[in-house]
Amino acid sequence: MTREEKALMVLRSCYGYDSFRGQQWDIINHTLDGGDSIVLMPTGGGKSLCYQIPGLMSDQGFAIVISPLLALMNDQIDALQQNGVPALALNSEKSETENRQTVNLLMMGKVKLLYISPEKLLSEIDRWSSAITERICLIAVDEAHCISQWGHDFRPEYTQLGSLKQRFPDVPVMALTATADRITRDDIAKQLHIPDARLFISSFDRPNISLNVVQGSTGRVKFRQIVQFINLHRGESGIIYCLRRKDTEKMADELTRLGIKAEPFHAAMSVKEKMRIQRDFINDDLKVVCATIAFGMGIDKSNVRYVIHSNMPRNIESYYQEIGRAGRDGLPADALLFYNYGDMVTLQHFAQQSGQVQINMDKLRQMQQFAESGVCRRRILLNYFNERFDHDCHNCDVCDNPPERFDGSRLAQMALSAIKRTGEQAAMYTVTDILRGSNKSELIEKGYDKLKTFGVGHDLGYAEWNAYLLQMLQLGLFEVAYDENNHLKVTEFGNEVLYGHRTIELNRYERRDIKKKAPRQADQAAIHDLTFSTSPSKQMDKALFEKLRDVRKAIATASHIAPYMVFSDKSLQAMATEKPTTQAEFGILYGVGKMKCQRYWIPFTTAIRDHLSSLNG
Numbered sequence: 001m002t003r004e005e006k007a008l009m010v011l012r013s014c015y016g017y018d019s020f021r022g023q024q025w026d027i028i029n030h031t032l033d034g035g036d037s038i039v040l041m042p043t044g045g046g047k048s049l050c051y052q053i054p055g056l057m058s059d060q061g062f063a064i065v066i067s068p069l070l071a072l073m074n075d076q077i078d079a080l081q082q083n084g085v086p087a088l089a090l091n092s093e094k095s096e097t098e099n100r101q102t103v104n105l106l107m108m109g110k111v112k113l114l115y116i117s118p119e120k121l122l123s124e125i126d127r128w129s130s131a132i133t134e135r136i137c138l139i140a141v142d143e144a145h146c147i148s149q150w151g152h153d154f155r156p157e158y159t160q161l162g163s164l165k166q167r168f169p170d171v172p173v174m175a176l177t178a179t180a181d182r183i184t185r186d187d188i189a190k191q192l193h194i195p196d197a198r199l200f201i202s203s204f205d206r207p208n209i210s211l212n213v214v215q216g217s218t219g220r221v222k223f224r225q226i227v228q229f230i231n232l233h234r235g236e237s238g239i240i241y242c243l244r245r246k247d248t249e250k251m252a253d254e255l256t257r258l259g260i261k262a263e264p265f266h267a268a269m270s271v272k273e274k275m276r277i278q279r280d281f282i283n284d285d286l287k288v289v290c291a292t293i294a295f296g297m298g299i300d301k302s303n304v305r306y307v308i309h310s311n312m313p314r315n316i317e318s319y320y321q322e323i324g325r326a327g328r329d330g331l332p333a334d335a336l337l338f339y340n341y342g343d344m345v346t347l348q349h350f351a352q353q354s355g356q357v358q359i360n361m362d363k364l365r366q367m368q369q370f371a372e373s374g375v376c377r378r379r380i381l382l383n384y385f386n387e388r389f390d391h392d393c394h395n396c397d398v399c400d401n402p403p404e405r406f407d408g409s410r411l412a413q414m415a416l417s418a419i420k421r422t423g424e425q426a427a428m429y430t431v432t433d434i435l436r437g438s439n440k441s442e443l444i445e446k447g448y449d450k451l452k453t454f455g456v457g458h459d460l461g462y463a464e465w466n467a468y469l470l471q472m473l474q475l476g477l478f479e480v481a482y483d484e485n486n487h488l489k490v491t492e493f494g495n496e497v498l499y500g501h502r503t504i505e506l507n508r509y510e511r512r513d514i515k516k517k518a519p520r521q522a523d524q525a526a527i528h529d530l531t532f533s534t535s536p537s538k539q540m541d542k543a544l545f546e547k548l549r550d551v552r553k554a555i556a557t558a559s560h561i562a563p564y565m566v567f568s569d570k571s572l573q574a575m576a577t578e579k580p581t582t583q584a585e586f587g588i589l590y591g592v593g594k595m596k597c598q599r600y601w602i603p604f605t606t607a608i609r610d611h612l613s614s615l616n617g
């Protein structure tokens with residue numbers, strides 16, 4: 001048997017997968033040859049297999065996996081044990097006795113994967129006998145960007161990991177991260193003393209995540225759109241990111257009142273409360289979390305089906321990291337971003353107050369360009385991360401619905417004239433109100449209802465004007481005086497347009513009703529690609545899927561693990577499509593390894609048989 005055949009056998013029997021993805025095999029093969037590597041892959045790309053398989057393929061040896069997040073470590077071990085893999089952790093949370101047992105098992109060669117925190121490893125390794133150290137077949141450093149001061153998540157305890165290569169020059173080192181920039185990458189190689197490490201860079205594209213932006217919606221309109229969207233995703237897990245703590249509370253409260261159970265999550269909550277919410281979310285007991293950015297770091301949940309940004313994030317890095325939490329199982333997932341002027345003002349303010357005004361303003365501007373874009377959004381994202389991506393993705397709102405360009409000079413003249421007539425003493429939303437001829441008392445008090453431009457734009461809606469004004473701001477027709485109550489000031493360029501010396505083009509605003517997209521061809525193909533034997537004519541039985549989800553939940557609750565660890569959504573879909581009724585049929589499905597087949601074929605095939613007979617009877 002060749003090495004690759006052996007690896008594929010392990011992949012099938014432990015994980016129930018039939019082939020490696022992307023560069024996985026190259027990385028594993030290079031490691032088995034003894035080479036060091038730096039692996040850059042996006043979240044959900046499949047990093048874990050790269051270090052797990054070499055550990056599993058080793059006869060008596062084990063792989064060390066260094067990871068900073070205890071919660072994540074425990075989840076990974078639970079998931080591996082479900083697959084019958086001897087994986088254990090050494091960390092400060094475990095009792096002395098437990099840790100001693102682990103060390104004994106290591107000595108006997110009974111462990112394949114050892115998860116450990118950096119500080120624990122460094123304090124422990126000196127005490128290990130050669131019976132243990134000789135068995136180390138790989139040192140994997142997960143979240144390797146933590147070693148770099150340039151990265152966004154520096155952890156001092158990582159810096160000492162450099163000594164490992166010197167101590168064990170013959171053991172391959174694999175550094176893995178989802179942070180791609182060159183400085184961090186070079187720093188990882190330097191700090192870990194692996195100058196000759198081969199670099200494996202995967203595409204950062206996450207093609208299964210549909211990218212959508214809604215411009216201009218605020219307040220109740222925005223809330224209604226969020227509710228509509230969640231209703232289309234009933235029963236599915238999702239995260240709603242909000243800018244401030246109070247927004248998370250309000251959002252959760254209002255959703256709950258409408259019968260959509262949601263909870264807030266923010267930095268000011270107690271550790272215990274935060275842990276509870278994370279657990280409930282992971283266990284599918286809580287479907288919707290309204291969170292500030294703090295949520296999601298230590299979560300490996302594969303079936304988050306959507307991420308909503310109720311407010312615009314500060315930069316593209318954060319945005320991409322946050323939406324990356326959706327669809328880790330590779331099934332279609334949605335990202336929905338709301339973008340309005342109020343957020344821009346708040347974010348500009350944050351950026352101005354930050355230590356690094358220039359950088360943060362630039363990053364915000366790029367985020368805004370993404371939100372305003374008239375070209376494929378995935379192109380913008382991937383190009384931002386220096387990846388060449390030169391075609392349209394067909395899975396973003398711009399590709400689905402290319403904006404129509406039109407001569408917006410007349411609209412701009414109305415807006416600019418209104419701004420001028422207030423003596424440049426009005427902020428954006430007031431200008432919208434003037435254009436629409438609103439009867440708000442503030443307008444009348446200020447005499448704005450007497451302006452010549454009052455109500456000239458009444459045939460356009462509020463959100464519509466907001467969206468156009470944002471585009472005009474972006475084009476540089478006027479500026480916002482942040483130090484002057486955000487009053488709008490017409491620029492030189494604005495004057496040229498106002499007096500008819502220049503014309504401008506705008507993207508036609510379209511009122512977006514939030515509707516469910518028909519599954520794309522590609523998604524259909526992905527769904528049908530789940531087993532050896534799926535014939536493309538087979539359809540997933542949605543009612544059966546729901547029943548299988550209940551079976552999964554019952555098993556998870558009884559064995560105190562998260563439902564996604566029993567089976568991923570993708571595996572349930574395979575079951576609901578193939579409808580296996582025997583152990584043999586069950587055992588070849590996506591994600592059904594040997595161990596899980598033995599453990600679970602009876603409850604799942606029983607549910608399938610019951611379902612089929614209820615259809616026939």
Ligand code: ADP
Nearest residue numbers: 017019020021043044045046047048049302328
């Ligand atoms: P990362 O650590 O890069 O965020 P994971 O290792 O958690 O990603 O992998 C993401 C998901 O993809 C997991 O559910 C994993 O089981 C699945 N996966 C990884 N490799 C494969 C493969 N070769 N075939 C099928 N599924 C895979």
Ligand code: ZN
Nearest residue numbers: 376393396399
């Ligand atoms: Zn696109």
